[in-house]
Amino acid sequence: MFEGRAIPFRPGQSLAGALMAAGVVHFRRTPVSGSERGPWCLMGICYECLLRVDGSDNQRACMTAARPGMKTERQDGARLDAAGEQA
Amino acid sequence: MTPDSDLIVIGGGLIGSALAWGAQRKGARVTLLDEGDVAYRASRGNFGLVWLQGKGLGHPDYMHWSIKAGQLWPEFSATLYEETGIDTGWRGGGGLHFCLSEKEMEARRHLIARSREEGAAIRIELLDREALSEIAPGIGPEVCGASISDLDGEVSPLLTLRALQNGFRKHGGRIVVDFTAEQVRRNRDAGFIVKSADGTEFSGRHLAIAAGLGANRLAAQLGLELGLRPERGQIVVTDRIAPFLRHPTNMIRQTREGTVLLGSSHEDAGFSTGTDMETVSGLCRAGTRLFPALRAARLVRAWGALRIMSADGLPIYDEAPDAPGAFVVTCHSGVTLASLHGLELGPALAEGHLGPAPRSMRSKRFALQTA
Ligand SMILES: Cc1cc2nc3c(=O)[nH]c(=O)nc-3n(C[C@H](O)[C@H](O)[C@H](O)COP(=O)(O)OP(=O)(O)OC[C@H]3O[C@@H](n4cnc5c(N)ncnc54)[C@H](O)[C@@H]3O)c2cc1C
Numbered sequence: 001m002f003e004g005r006a007i008p009f010r011p012g013q014s015l016a017g018a019l020m021a022a023g024v025v026h027f028r029r030t031p032v033s034g035s036e037r038g039p040w041c042l043m044g045i046c047y048e049c050l051l052r053v054d055g056s057d058n059q060r061a062c063m064t065a066a067r068p069g070m071k072t073e074r075q076d077g078a079r080l081d082a083a084g085e086q087a
Numbered sequence: 088m089t090p091d092s093d094l095i096v097i098g099g100g101l102i103g104s105a106l107a108w109g110a111q112r113k114g115a116r117v118t119l120l121d122e123g124d125v126a127y128r129a130s131r132g133n134f135g136l137v138w139l140q141g142k143g144l145g146h147p148d149y150m151h152w153s154i155k156a157g158q159l160w161p162e163f164s165a166t167l168y169e170e171t172g173i174d175t176g177w178r179g180g181g182g183l184h185f186c187l188s189e190k191e192m193e194a195r196r197h198l199i200a201r202s203r204e205e206g207a208a209i210r211i212e213l214l215d216r217e218a219l220s221e222i223a224p225g226i227g228p229e230v231c232g233a234s235i236s237d238l239d240g241e242v243s244p245l246l247t248l249r250a251l252q253n254g255f256r257k258h259g260g261r262i263v264v265d266f267t268a269e270q271v272r273r274n275r276d277a278g279f280i281v282k283s284a285d286g287t288e289f290s291g292r293h294l295a296i297a298a299g300l301g302a303n304r305l306a307a308q309l310g311l312e313l314g315l316r317p318e319r320g321q322i323v324v325t326d327r328i329a330p331f332l333r334h335p336t337n338m339i340r341q342t343r344e345g346t347v348l349l350g351s352s353h354e355d356a357g358f359s360t361g362t363d364m365e366t367v368s369g370l371c372r373a374g375t376r377l378f379p380a381l382r383a384a385r386l387v388r389a390w391g392a393l394r395i396m397s398a399d400g401l402p403i404y405d406e407a408p409d410a411p412g413a414f415v416v417t418c419h420s421g422v423t424l425a426s427l428h429g430l431e432l433g434p435a436l437a438e439g440h441l442g443p444a445p446r447s448m449r450s451k452r453f454a455l456q457t458a
Contacts, residue, residue: 031329031345047326056383058326078329078345084225084380 002072009066016042016049016061019072027051027061031078050075057081090278092118092261094437095291097268097281097305100130101244101421102428103297104251109433111260112170117437118289119255120281123265127300127317127358130421132392134322134351135244135342136335137423140182140211140236141198147205148445149401153420154208156427157238163426164242170257173250175242176343182239183214183223183336185377186231195234211236225331227379233336241335243342244422251429263289268298271308273410294413295436299395300358306415309407311450315417317393320351321362323370325384332378339374347384349374353394360391394419398453404432404444405451412439415450 001007002019009018016039019027025038027049039049044063051072053059057079061072092115096107099121107119139157143150164177186192192213199211214222215232223233252262270282271294279294296305299315306313327345341347349370367389375381395417397403402418414436418424427443435442 031327058328058385078327079384080329082325082380082382082384083329083331084378 001070003074007066013066014042014062015051015053015059015064015066015070015072018066019061026074028075029077034077050079055081090274090290090292092116092289092291094118094293094295095120095279095281095289096295096297097271098122098296098298098301099252099262099264100128100297100299101248101251101425102130102299102416102418103295104130104248104255105425105429106295106297106416106433106436107260107262108251108255108258109429109431110437111255111258111433113434113437115434115437117255117260118291119252119260119262120266120268120289121262121264122267122298122301126298127360127393129299129392129395130244130248132320132322132360132390133244133422134320134348135242135340135422136182136337137177137179137238137240137242138182138335138337138420139209139238139423140184140234141202142420142423143207144198144201144205146401148447150205150207152402152427152445153423154238156424157209157240159426159430160240160242163430166430167247167250167254170254171250173246173253175247175250177240177242178333178335178343179238179240181222181235181237181334182241183219183233183235183334185226185233185336185338187229187376189231192231195232199234209236209238222334223332225378225380227376229376235334239335241340242422247422247425251425268301268305271296271305271413273413279410279413292412293436293439296413296415297417299417300393302395302415302417306407306450309410309413311405311407311415312453313403313415313417313450314398314453316396317356317358318396319354319356319359319391319393321354321366321370321389321391322348322350323367323374323389324348324387325381326387328381328384331380336377339377346387347374347381356391358393360393362389362391395421397450402448403450404441405449406441414441 049061278292325347332341
């Protein structure tokens with residue numbers, strides 16, 4: 001699920017791959033300028049594809065395997081859960 | 088033969104770069120020689136604290152010297168910004184030393200009293216848990232309080248280094264990289280010659296050895312026995328997190344970019360700059376005791392770097408007795424002292440003296456101890 005919408009995926013596919021195949025390219029908004037970002041390097045280095053996955057912020061969609069029942073959301077701004085605020 | 092420069096500095100870490108910048112901007116012609124990435128470079132792996140509370144207790148010269156450096160940091164940082172447009176990221180506003188037990192609180196009370204007795208020009212106060220939660224929300228249940236001082240701060244050590252080197256170049260200074268000094272000696276007429284393995288030479292009227300762990304063998308050629316040894320520190324860094332910690336602390340700092348640094352450990356590992364799981368997990372445990380929400384954070388990297396330790400842990404500011412005009416500068420807290428090295432010591436060395444550096448910090452103190 002992404003923002004409440006069901007997303008199909010194949011076993012072993014990454015979250016980033018599944019979402020892009022479903023037409024999602026806007027994964028997050030940056031903390032500094034608020035501009036939209038999506039996957040870029042697809043190998044865990046650039047930290048552009050960050051999402052909230054099952055309530056955890058800053059999860060790299062390209063390094064996370066898609067699983068049934070996963071709840072993913074856009075991440076607007078900086079990681080809050082590790083800063084002591086449960087958003 | 089007239090020397091090519093007024094001052095040669097060997098070592099382009101925080102110490103050498105600060106000295107070179109300071110001397111060049113006051114009008115000296117300076118050449119900075121640096122070995123490059125093969126060297127051990129503490130300046131690129133440290134924690135970035137400008138830390139003064141408790142520093143130098145029992146060593147008044149070192150204490151006053153460090154405090155002066157703390158007082159100079161705002162000016163130092165502002166000057167670098169004006170000259171280079173690079174913001175060192177200096178942030179003051181009080182450093183926190185966390186206490187996790189009543190016993191630790193008592194130890195801080197003792198430290199504060201001692202600091203006052205010894206006349207340290209620094210205000211340190213003890214905050215109880217309640218006062219601390221106001222400025223550091225999110226602390227864990229085990230945190231009893233913290234001491235806070237007005238002078239402590241934090242910087243980006245990498246941006247500071249870059250600003251110093253850019254500023255040095257802008258003032259007309261010359262940096263020679265990938266140059267390993269193998270030999271230093273007095274020149275026949277005046278000054279000093281520094282030579283690399285392939286025979287390249289530089290000459291200068293004065294010489295400053297600021298080569299970190301590489302200083303032992305260079306200083307020995309001028310009759311100074313430094314006895315510097317490595318002490319490893321490991322640091323862990325997390326992914327970027329929304330700002331929650333606006334104060335530097337003794338164990339954890341959040342950079343302007345949002346990453347959290349946990350550190351640094353102290354261990355004897357010879358010249359290894361590696362990391363080990365036990366230390367890394369210990370640092371993570373300590374961090375999550377202070378701020379439990381950090382359990383959600385991702386560990387992105389960990390690294391080890393080598394501190395440069397003298398036998399008594401104090402800095403060495405020395406001039407070779409048989410080669411006047413040749414100096415050695417090394418210290419344990421080269422970030423903290425960078426302001427003073429840049430603004431005051433560098434210009435003095437170019438003129439051929441140790442300026443305001445305390446005389447008690449010469450290396451002959453070691454010989455006296457072992458005698
Ligand atoms: C884990 C850790 C945490 C730390 N945290 C702090 C902190 O929070 N606050 C603080 O104030 N300090 C801290 N320090 C200490 C601080 O990093 C050092 O005091 C400082 O970087 C020393 O600078 P330096 O220029 O003497 O050494 P280095 O950075 O080691 O530089 C020495 C330079 O000399 C060059 N060199 C060596 N041999 C030769 C040669 N033969 N020819 C030419 N060049 C040569 C090398 O290339 C190198 O660039 C920390 C250190 C460590 C390891």
